[in-house]
Amino acid sequence: MIKTMHKMGIKSNHMYFAGLCSIGLACASWMVSRTTEQAGLDRADRWGIFVGEWAPTFFAIGVALRMEETHRDFEEPRMERFEEREAVRPRTHAGV
Secondary structure (H helix, E strand, O other), X not given: OHHHHHHOOOOHHHHHHHHHHHHHHXXXXXXXXXXXXXXXHHHHHHHHHHHHOHHHHHHHHHHHHHHHHHOOOOOOOOOXXXXXXXXXXXXXXXXX
16 A cells, blocks of 8 residues: 555655644644534544544554655565675685
């Protein structure tokens, strides 16, 4: 899922911004619900908690996307033949 989101162009900063917006929206929904609805404080608390629960999810997806952005090689590196590795590795004179 994270790789697909990354390929779609969604960046970690987008998810961090969504998390911050969720926190602000939770406060706003609590205040609006408290003042406009007749159900009282309990219902306002439920609205605030419901919207506020989205923030950790957005932040967690943001962290996963940040890992995807910085560590592009999550798959195993391709297997090289022994001769190819020896040709690249510098030789030392230790133990000669």
